[in-house]
Amino acid sequence: MSRLTPENVELAKQIIRRYPRPKSALIPLCHLAQEQDGHLADDAMVHIGELVGVTSAEVLGTASFYEMFKRHEVGKYCVNICTNISCQLMGGEELLEHAEQTLGIRSGSTTNDGLFTLEDVECIAACTEAPALQVNYRYFHRISNDDFDQMIDELRSGRLDDVVPPHGVLAKVRQDLAEEQIANITPPETQVMPRWIADEAAKNDPAASEGGQA
Amino acid sequence: MEQTPMSEKPLPTVVTEPVNITVDGEEITVQNGELLIEACHRNGTYIPRFCYHPRMNPVGMCRMCLVEIDTGRGPALQPSCMIEVTPGMVVDTKSDLVSKVQDGVIEYLLANHPLDCPVCDKGGECPLQDQAYSHGPGESRWVEEKRHYAKPIPISETVYLDRERCILCDRCTRFAKEVAGDPLIHFIDRGANTQVNTFPDEPFASYFSGNTVQICPVGALTAKPYRFKARPWDLQTVESTCTGCSVGCRIEIDSSRNHVLRYNGVDSDPVNWSWLCDKGRFGFESLEAADRLREPLVRSGETLEPASWAAALATAAEAINAASPGSIGVIGGSRLTNESAYAWAKLAKGVIGTDNVDAQLGDGLPADVVFGLPQATIDEVCKPGGTILYLGPDPKEELPVLYLRLKHAVDEDGARIIELAPAGTGLTRHSAVSLNYRPGELGQLVDSLVSGSNSTGENAALSTAAKLIAAAGDSLTVVIGRANLAENAQSVVAAATAIRDAVPGVKFLVALRRGNVRGALEAGLAPGYLPGRVSLTGGQDDQVAAFKSLWGNVPAKQGLDTKGILWAAAEGKLDVLILLGADPLSDFPDRSLARRGVAGARTVIAIDRFPTASVVQADVVLPAAGHSEEQGTTTNLEGRVTVLNQKVTPPGTARPDWMIAAELAWKLGGDLGVDTESSELWAELVASTETFAGAGVDALADTANADGIVITAEPRPLATVEAPHVSPTSAYSLRLVVNRKLYDAGASISRCDSSSALAPAQALRLSPADASPLGLKDLDRVSVTSPNGSLSARVALDSSVPKGTAVLVHNLAEADPGALVASDDAVCEIRVEVG
């Protein structure tokens, strides 16, 4: 798998319609591809380039800026253990070491069964709950070694399926805008002032708002 | 002026609103709103920089140009490449703080820089090296390990990237996106790992990739043809003009020990803005092609045998002497300098006495049209806010730097292009409106556009185009040329005259492709004309008489063009065919006629640099000097005369074309009146024509004319031409378009190592709508049949090709569309069958 599936192409087209310029949909489409494949495959980037009208190099240039787009296969669960200062003080590095032992891999690699990728990361903004970690960007707070092992067991057995979807899935519910809710999707240079701003302006200065043109 | 490590010169002043600012204590007058870095440079203060390039939008990326600027709120450090001048601004470019900041920027840049200057091609002409000396701290405090990458990786067939040396100035990537429109390189990754790169396995395949090498301020980008060939201090440099096509970009020739090693673009404001296409930039490689002709050859039976110049010229002269003037034809001359073209015109028309002379190979436009239309320059076509009606060949493929200028006019200067083309081109995506016509039906389309009689509303694009044209009025400019070699020129000529008649004041840029085709025509290498557009038959008796007395003789009546010459030869009526750097077997659109013609001429004399398909059939072959090997002048498509300089000697005993003409004239008992230098011929041409009158040797040498001199002439009378009547046929279902690609099997380009592999594979491009009834998919093999011949080709589905049309590329190694085309037909109808 790599290029977007026909269903995802349909979704992609819907997403593109929400933006004044197709190119603006680039990042949402990278998420879509990552959701489909668990990572952002080269062929998907080519496909996205075709859909939004930019070169593959431009897609890569944008996507590679973001650490969270994985350009190689990762496990179903991406376990990020914080080792920045607060977590470090509270045992983050020891937790990382323990995780390496439990999973039998070094940080930065993936278990042979393709289930877990382990990474050490910088502050994930959960300092008050140190040591903290994320699995597929879902938080787990104040984790002890035992908590970690239990969490891994639960992930393996599927008991956490409701909490942690496979890597790449952004949210359980997909934002879906009905066609009629999508308004004013034109390039900035041709946009008109939205009705509610125009009305407001008219109230304040009746002379300034004729026609509601931007 | 101070040391200026970057080779780019400041932009010419565009006077808007003069204001005064103070720079380093001195008051200078600059134009309100221009960039401070430019204003300072032009007034003698060079502010160091890396990312700023005068021909691209500033990005403020490198911070090397920080200066202290005070606009009334106290001095503050600001990047001078991003700041527009305002009246009264006080600038300090040399304060202690500025020096300290420059030290810091250099130190940061060098932190990760490998400093492998001794093995770096850029060493000696490197802005980083130079500015580290002039504005850096002198000592490094960096003791850590530097960042490492694999040493140079190829990012295209020609360009190598050494990411360790890159300072991330965004010049190459900006160029690729903004200027070339091929954003195939990009910053990849983030933070300390940011690097320039391509998408995996998608090379930086841009026709303009070499420019990134020229503008990279470090040795990160290098071009294969020059890598490790020389050190800058070993190079000798001279300015010249590229003759790879008729745009005539200004270049610098760098040579060492009698070898041309590199061409660089020179910023000529009216022409190329320092850019070159890769075909032009690396075109010098063909000069040293292994099969370059180095000595004369004379046929003996089946083979061509080396001969002395004396023997070869004698054989040629004998054949010419034995023939009556009317049975002698000369084809070619667009590769020549103006001087050589004039020498050959004088030899053919004055000494030999034949008017069967044509610089074009049936793929251009008649001289009547070139001389008969009011002319526009590139600047006039690309003027801000202008409206351009484009009905020429795909400029990206045939006139690449003109394409860059058109693209810039649209993207940055609000110009609008209305493109009329038989199928999509590189210009389509930059056009406000692009209208496709069926081959043969351009006339109807133009009529409905300019006559105001179009069925408005029925076709929205058509009515938009008509409105744009009407709104432009006399500021409309038109680019005309041959978009389709499978249609004869009549439909284009008809369109041009229709536009001229309908839009008073309209001006034309005639987009003929070959290097000096314009100069060759103006110098008299066209049937019916003497130099300076003097018509043999057009009632200019005084001027004709003047040439008669200057030359001793002139032809009595108008002769044949290339098609006519080839017909005559095919019918056995031509005794001598002289090919002046022309290869009709590859270039004439009708292959069958070209074959019969070259085979039918009793004696073929070829003056050329390479053993082309036509040259190997010749009876006498005379080796000619090439670009950079001779002194002279050339004329670009606008009529701009510029100087060509010699830098190296021709190989073997090859010599300039004018010299060959002079010696042949001598053997024929004539005299071209030139002893030692081509400038004698130039002086004679300048003195004897009105067209070239302003472009004498002294005028060209004047630095005020560094960009050349545009010749001006009143348009000659040109009658309105009727569009060809094309009857619909049924047996043959599609109409053929034959166009060109930048890289093909052309004599020079196929002999450039860095370009020869880049020629695309031949494919019959078809609209999916025509392919699906036949069940065709990409790469399927089909046989293509026209009333004149057939060929086998693979199919490529292409939605930019309209239904009812099919496209083949001229002069590729396989599937020659010339087999299908007959030069008399207004259009070429074809039938496509599976298998």
Ligand code: SF4
């Ligand atoms: S490769 Fe050269 S031009 Fe491109 S960003 Fe690096 S330093 Fe600048």
Ligand code: SF4
């Ligand atoms: S556009 Fe033409 S003249 Fe300019 S560099 Fe290319 S081939 Fe040479």
Ligand code: FES
């Ligand atoms: S340091 Fe670990 S979440 Fe902030």
Ligand code: FES
């Ligand atoms: S030249 Fe101004 S920031 Fe680079």
